[in-house]
Amino acid sequence: MSAKVGRNGSRSIKVDYLTRVEGEGSILVKLKGDQVQDVQLRIFEPPRLFEAFLRGRHYLETPDIVARICGICPVAYQMSAVHALERILGITVDPAVRLLRRLLYCGEWIESHALHIFLLHAPDFLGYPDVISMAAGHRELVEQALRLKKIGNRVMTVLGGREIHPISVTVGGFHKVPAKADLRVLVDELAWARDTSVAAARIVAGLEFPDFKQDYEFVALSHPEEYPLNEGRLVSNKGLDIEVAEYGEQFVEQHVKHSNALHSRLRERGAYLVGPLARFNLNFDKLPETAQQVAGECGVTPPCRNPFRGIVVRAVELVFACEEALRLIAQYEAPAAPRVLAHVCPGVGHAATEAPRGVLYHRYEIDERGLILNAQIVPPTAQNQKRIEDDLWHYVPQLTGLPVETITAKCEQAVRNYDPCISCATHFVKVQRVG
Amino acid sequence: MLVLCCGNPDRGDDAAGLLVARRLRKLGIDCLEHSGEGLSLLEAWQGADEVVLVDAVVTGRPAGAVSVWDALAAPLAGWPLPGSSHALGLAEAVALGRVLGRLPRRVTLYGIEARRFELGKRPGRALLRGVVEVAKRIRADGADRRPPV
Numbered sequence: 001m002s003a004k005v006g007r008n009g010s011r012s013i014k015v016d017y018l019t020r021v022e023g024e025g026s027i028l029v030k031l032k033g034d035q036v037q038d039v040q041l042r043i044f045e046p047p048r049l050f051e052a053f054l055r056g057r058h059y060l061e062t063p064d065i066v067a068r069i070c071g072i073c074p075v076a077y078q079m080s081a082v083h084a085l086e087r088i089l090g091i092t093v094d095p096a097v098r099l100l101r102r103l104l105y106c107g108e109w110i111e112s113h114a115l116h117i118f119l120l121h122a123p124d125f126l127g128y129p130d131v132i133s134m135a136a137g138h139r140e141l142v143e144q145a146l147r148l149k150k151i152g153n154r155v156m157t158v159l160g161g162r163e164i165h166p167i168s169v170t171v172g173g174f175h176k177v178p179a180k181a182d183l184r185v186l187v188d189e190l191a192w193a194r195d196t197s198v199a200a201a202r203i204v205a206g207l208e209f210p211d212f213k214q215d216y217e218f219v220a221l222s223h224p225e226e227y228p229l230n231e232g233r234l235v236s237n238k239g240l241d242i243e244v245a246e247y248g249e250q251f252v253e254q255h256v257k258h259s260n261a262l263h264s265r266l267r268e269r270g271a272y273l274v275g276p277l278a279r280f281n282l283n284f285d286k287l288p289e290t291a292q293q294v295a296g297e298c299g300v301t302p303p304c305r306n307p308f309r310g311i312v313v314r315a316v317e318l319v320f321a322c323e324e325a326l327r328l329i330a331q332y333e334a335p336a337a338p339r340v341l342a343h344v345c346p347g348v349g350h351a352a353t354e355a356p357r358g359v360l361y362h363r364y365e366i367d368e369r370g371l372i373l374n375a376q377i378v379p380p381t382a383q384n385q386k387r388i389e390d391d392l393w394h395y396v397p398q399l400t401g402l403p404v405e406t407i408t409a410k411c412e413q414a415v416r417n418y419d420p421c422i423s424c425a426t427h428f429v430k431v432q433r434v435g
Numbered sequence: 436m437l438v439l440c441c442g443n444p445d446r447g448d449d450a451a452g453l454l455v456a457r458r459l460r461k462l463g464i465d466c467l468e469h470s471g472e473g474l475s476l477l478e479a480w481q482g483a484d485e486v487v488l489v490d491a492v493v494t495g496r497p498a499g500a501v502s503v504w505d506a507l508a509a510p511l512a513g514w515p516l517p518g519s520s521h522a523l524g525l526a527e528a529v530a531l532g533r534v535l536g537r538l539p540r541r542v543t544l545y546g547i548e549a550r551r552f553e554l555g556k557r558p559g560r561a562l563l564r565g566v567v568e569v570a571k572r573i574r575a576d577g578a579d580r581r582p583p584v
Contacts, residue, residue, distance in 0.1 A: 071472070115474075119474075119523075130527075131531065132527060132530045132531045132534060135531055135535055136534050139534070142531075142535065143535065146474060146477065149474060150478065153475075164472075
């Protein structure tokens with residue numbers, strides 16, 4: 001971190017490395033008096049060129065390649081990819097396969113949300129520099145978080161073959177599906193996870209939240225019958241209601257000089273927000289009763305426009321993911337076949353699923369041999385970049401009387417509201433504060 | 436004794452631990468390859484009495500130079516590579532393990548001085564000398580051997 005005072009009295013706050021986020025990025029905030037002059041979320045994680053890697057590869061290789069984009073949310077990349085490709089090939093998967101995919105996604109939400117809520121973001125609210133310092137005063141909370149994360153990873157291992165970069169997902173289904181007994185062994189731990197998540201949500205709700213609200217456009221998937229994970233229409237609180245295939249007509253990616261990740265905007269209205277807050281506000285009625293009750297007890301009800309309360313919403317979603325996993329396991333009957341085979345045909349397919357951090361859009365074009373001609377991958381952090389900068393534009397004026405170190409810490413906390421995954425987005429941020 | 440060799444095969448010299456693992460296997464010594472992600476390291480060494488960790492380090496010494504630390508004797512603060520992540524690194528895993536009382540009785544860290552971490556690059560020649568040396572020292576320190584086939 002560094003701070004400079006210019007000749008004209010302007011101040012710059014530069015956070016050189018944004019920590020407790022995935023990947024490399026920085027934040028630059030320029031102040032003149034109490035006026036913010038510039039905010040830049042600088043993503044210098046090198047471009048990762050996954051879309052280019054995919055060109056010329058056979059479509060069946062896609063789930064394994066895109067899983068490598070992220071070690072925290074590989075399932076999200078696999079899910080968006082297989083759905084998009086299945087749309088090209090006209091594949092409808094067995095209902096049991098659909099159930100298993102939803103269960104696999106629950107595992108990823110559990111491990112990712114547990115990690116972010118308790119190990120990465122809670123230290124900001126409790127005044128610790130990191131989880132190691134926090135563990136001394138909140139040992140039980142940290143131990144619980146580690147066990148929660150482990151349970152999420154266990155679900156991913158049972159369904160995906162391993163906890164990071166699962167290997168069982170394929171276009172049309174799975175290479176191998178579990179027997180009922182394989183899932184039953186998860187029930188006791190998931191029941192503990194659900195009960196612990198409920199208690200943890202109440203603890204998180206007791207944290208101190210800055211008084212900060214914004215008029216966000218929330219964008220998320222919406223499904224008529226369930227809290228969105230793998231499918232649905234793309235909707236917002238400001239009138240958006242489209243099929244995923246219409247994504248390109250409504251959204252645009254733009255290069256900005258200070259970021260190696262493209263900024264996404266709604267063509268008509270600019271910045272928007274994806275992630276837990278958007279999902280919660282747009283799909284509250286689809287949450288199971290337990291999660292709705294916990295949300296009410298925790299003081300979060302839609303519309304929740306305070307991004308700092310996102311940590312509570314994430315905890316509510318953790319309750320949901322555990323509850324949903326238990327429901328799915330209770331319903332599971334192994335499919336007749338693990339996957340559906342299809343004849344290759346050329347075409348274009350789109351899909352969006354709900355990664356832990358928000359909407360993840362994929363588009364593929366394949367030829368008659370099944371080779372990928374074009375791929376487009378729009379991760380949630382890339383979509384939230386502009387919104388993160390806008391939050392800082394509006395939040396920093398509340399902080400200008402504070403010491404630079406305090407402003408810096410609060411800006412980092414504000415960025416972590418979004419749980420940014422910089423590696424995914426570059427295909428993101430050292431925080432540099434100038435002020 | 437549990438030998439955990441950490442590294443990333445696609446980041447140049449960061450592959451150091453993995454290269455040591457492959458060499459140890461050829462020497463008949465059991466070991467595990469590991470990404471170095473801290474929370475899963477805590478799981479990996481749970482129940483172990485004695486752990487040997489191998490990873491790339493940057494301390495300013497020449498590339499390939501080997502350093503050995505008793506990880507329990509002093510905090511490894513400042514040891515990890517610069518950067519940021521959703522994941523904790525090896526040094527943070529040791530620090531968190533210390534706070535939570537989740538450390539083996541003995542943790543020895545072999546660090547191989549690394550210089551280049553570019554995506555897709557091969558490890559440098561100087562690093563490979565360190566890989567050979569660490570494998571020899573672990574064998575000499577009495578790691579378990581597989582039964583002869």
